[in-house]
Amino acid sequence: MCAKVLILSGSPRxxxxxxxxxxxxxxxxxDAGHEVETIRVCDKDIHFCTGCDYCVKSGKCVYKDDMNEIREKMMAADVIVFxxxxxxxxxSAQIKALIDRMVPFYTELQNKEIYIIVAAADPDESMLELAVESFRGLTRDCMEGAVERGxxxxVxxxxKGAVESTDFPKQAYQMGRSV
Ligand SMILES: Cc1cc2nc3c(=O)[nH]c(=O)nc-3n(C[C@H](O)[C@H](O)[C@H](O)COP(=O)(O)O)c2cc1C
Incomplete structure (x- = not known):
């Protein structure tokens, strides 16, 4: 089955x-036959959430920016890569700003398949755990029926580009292939 895959690319570099x-x-x-779209988050106009609570009553955000389009794409996706x-x-602050703006609609994102990708200078894998958990605060704890697939x-x-001389790009390809 052809799935809609949305990749939220969260680095400004x-x-x-x-x-x-x-x-x-x-x-x-x-290559697995899916429909894939990548959003370079830092190229988007995403105002910070100000916690005004307008969305709690109205379901809409006071800010009219690129989050409207991102919301539609997240709703339509079967698979979301954070x-x-x-x-x-x-x-990164860029992807955190996007996540904070999900308050009006995260409850509507049901049964999504989730992948998480993080990159860091530190060679110790445990030092990346907090970043992964930051995504999980949304995907595991707030998005109903979301299943983490990979x-x-x-590390x-x-x-820039150092990852090319590691095995991680191959792992990322295989993960995408397995969707
Ligand atoms: C502002 C800033 C903070 C960083 N903090 C950490 C950190 O806490 N731990 C770490 O291992 N690497 C840290 N790094 C290194 C980046 O995670 C690393 O260079 C990574 O490969 C960047 O990914 P990118 O090329 O996709 O932007 C930091 C880099 C920057 C610019």
Whole structure:
């Protein structure tokens, strides 16, 4: 069955490690016959949530920006890939801003299949766990029926493109292929 796969690429660094892993995942998912779209989150206009609670009563956000389009794409997707570089042990501000803006609609995102990709300089895999858990605070604890299908923790990659000389791109491709 052809699935709709939405990849949220959460690094601001063009051609960086997270982006490389996302594109390998996309290649794998395309090769498996799925419809794949990647959103480079930092290219989008996403206002910070201000906690005004307007959405709690109305279901809508006061800010009219690219989150409207992202909301539609997340709703339509069968599979969502959350990705980020590790910044001070957690996820990037760009992808966190997107997640915070999901308050008006996260309860409507039901039964999604989830993949998580994180990249970090640290060679110790446990140091990436907080970033993964930050995504899980949404996917495991808030998104009804979401099933986590795979996680890539790309350790030991500091410089742009360093991940190319590791096995992680292959793992990302295979993960995409397995969707
Ligand atoms: C602001 C900032 C904070 C970072 N914090 C960490 C960190 O806490 N732990 C770590 O292992 N690497 C840290 N790094 C390194 C990045 O996670 C690493 O370079 C990663 O490969 C970047 O992924 P990207 O190329 O997709 O942007 C940090 C980098 C930046 C720019």
């Amino acid at each position: 063009k051609g960086g490690n997270t982006e490389i892993l996302c594109s390998r995942f996309a290649e794998g998912a395309c 990705s980020s570089p590790v910044y001070f042990y957690t996820i 996680v890539i923790k790309a 030991g990659v500091w410089e």
